[in-house]
Each structure stands twice: as C-alpha cells, then as structure tokens.
Amino acid sequence: GTTYIKFHPLQNENTIEKILSYCNENHINLSIIAKEVFIEDFIINSKDLLFHGHISSLLFYAKELGNHTSITYIDHFENDEKFSKYIKTQDIDILKVLNSN
16 A cells, blocks of 8 residues: 655655655655645545654644544654653643543
C-alpha cells in the first residue's frame, strides 16, 4: 500500500531528506501530501486512518474527532536536549491523552 506523509510547514529540509531516504531504503511507498492540504479534512472525511507523529494536536484530533488511531514517538526523543526542554514547557501528558479512552 501507499503511505501518505505530510511534513510540517516549518520542517527542516535536512530532516525531510533523512525521512525520505529512510523510507526509500526500506522500500516504503510514499506519497507526499502538499503543504496546502489540511490534515483536518482527512480526519473529518475519512475512516480508520493511522496517524504517526511525535507530539501534535493533530494526533489528538484524529483520535477524538475521527476515531482514528494515533501513535506518538515521543519516547524516541528522550535524549534530545532541545525536545526535552520543549516538553517541560507543556502542561499536558501527550501519552496519557492519546492512551485514554
């Protein structure tokens, strides 16, 4: 099948290239969603989608508004100093929110 990916508008080009390279090396068939497309449209107008991300309100919206499945990779960033500093500024526990029923 096809995996659809949408990069954040502020996403670093180096990171985009790393992700695309990884997917290519692992034979993941990608279709890039244009920056002009709103993911909220997919959430509202689709069924049974699987959303992946690190920390995003869209993961929550997908789970709560569309009954889609959301997977967070927040644990993969535990050794990243910038991310650790950022997460300490947040007043929610993203894992708790995404795992709640």
